[in-house]
Amino acid sequence: MADPVEHGITANQANSLRHGPDERGHFGGWYGGRFVAETLMPLVLELEQAYNAAKADPSFQKELDFYLRDYVGRPSPLWFARRMTEELGGAKIYMKREELNHTGSHKLNNVMGQILLARRMGRTRIVAETGAGQHGVATATVCALFGMKCVIYMGATDVERQSPNVFRMRLLGAEVVPVTAGAGTLKDAMNEAMRDWVANVADTYFLVGTVAGPHPYPAMVRDFQSVIGEETKEQMQAAEGRLPDVVVAAIGGGSNAMGIFHPFLDDSSVGLIGVEAAGCGLDSGKTAASIERGRPGVLHGNRTYLLQNADGQIDEAHSISAGLDYPGVGPEHSWLSDIGRAEYVGATDTEALDAFQLCTRTEGIIPALESAHAIAYAAKIAPTLPKDTLLVVNISGRGDKDIFTVAEHLGVKL
């Protein structure tokens, strides 16, 4: 029987939470969209066409699968964290080991997909924004792999607190441009990357690092990251014979979370929890908790929850973790929060530091400070849950880049 189509969405798709966004790039009819200058509109539309064509081309998926397996190192394991589970005395904690990917985080999943697309589109120059530097490193890595020119915009504050990654990017042949506007963090890097793109439309591909920006980026980055959730589903099935009960992930722009959440959206028994950076506390005024403390608005090409003042000026975010230090969030998360399908909570700088140490000490895994926010919340709820509860934490990255920050907070001189 034919599936009737309305607003570009078939009736069958309408029964799923996984069909979004609509043809305007809107999630739930309001979030997302394409809020860019007219100079960029033709590029954004061209990108959407190119991505749709690639998605429909089996040879594109085949090529991506090859690189994901032999270069990125997928699949990543689902690890049962026995000692952490015993120490916390509640839910069974599993860790999705995205930190084992080449370059040390989930970022390469998306970057691999987009660089193959950029090549299909004949682009020769790549620009990207980065916060923690993980996305910048991943981007510089594939540019080295394919011999492409690479320019990375990074806030000056972040250049300082993530210096090992800056050095890695430069070794990989990228030009790293420190951005001094604003607080010198991810938001400012994003502005500068967009300015570069406007000025270099002919040869440049803007390789966005999270599920934000104008349509099709939020959907495309989500699709490339969904391999995390798909593997998790299979691996949990193999390990426990069923779906997990709770999935917990940290939220910066929201790509590692969207990647692990998306394949579970229609499995209503699976609780999805996004952990935002509460910074010095949700009510301290120094947070990066856009969903919990922000209001919907428009920034960087999409409508989403933003930290902003009453006049619609964007606030500076604060987090110990450079990768979470952003006043916005991907638009699909805003929608999932509004409809109650996912829950968004906060973990403070201090809680993340504690969780960083807990994970290192009990599992021998040094997590990224970003991921430590997810671990912090998992560690908070695990003891309150029955022992047969299956809880998955996404370990989005490894923490080698963060040891200087952590040492400083622990009062240790390196």
Place this chain on the structure above:
Amino acid sequence: MSRIAARFKSLAAEGRGALIPYLEAYDPDLETSLALLKAMPAAGADLIEVGMPFSDPSADGPVIQAAARRGLKAGATLPGVLAMVAEFRKENAETPVILMGYLNPIEAYGYDRFCTDAAKAGVDGLIIVDLPPEEADVIEKPAEEAGLDIIRLVAPTTSDERLRYVLSHASGFVYYVSITGITGTRTASKHDLKEALPRLRAATDLPVAIGFGIRSPEQAATAASIADGAVVASVLLATLAETLDADGKATAETLPRVLEQIRALAAAVRAGVPAADQTA
């Protein structure tokens, strides 16, 4: 007839294009920017663009970014910008005022209320940089009801097909962004402009103004003669910035220097195409 339409019509009758200078509201403070706004028509401004400062002007170059920062530091808010235009309107009933900025402050203000209040303050049109026609349904109806024009930007990257689509959502005039890039960086060649105009004329009966990268009186005269108007922004803001003291405060130089520059631009626009250019 709207103030914008009336102004372009009377300039066409004079046989010349419009000079459209830009100022950033509250840059470097309310008093100075209001005084500048009030003095602009006498200095030769035919229409005026007033920038609404935004924290994240991602389509602007360093000069307008710095002006927006100064404006915000001086306490610019959207209600404050509207009050400034209302003050100006007490003295000037003819010169069209166009607000230019980004969407989020308007969304925060509320679309209906903003359009009503802006029209009441004497605003004639809106240029919202990050609002393509695809997303403009939020404001098109309240703007039309309030009698505000939505001025559309089109760029060299805009295809003929897209041009027709974009211009079907335009009113007032068309703003041709003459370069692919951010404000205040490159300048389009006269050759490029001459190539671009017939494409625009074929797609619209609205007046066309050229902006982005116009710095000198000669460039303004050329743009205003090829099209129907020239927008000049970064170079005026750069002049203003040069006159500020070490604390970023206005000095006795600030108004005279910016106004002198506007007078020079206006003189060139009124004189028409520079003689040396006429054959090219």
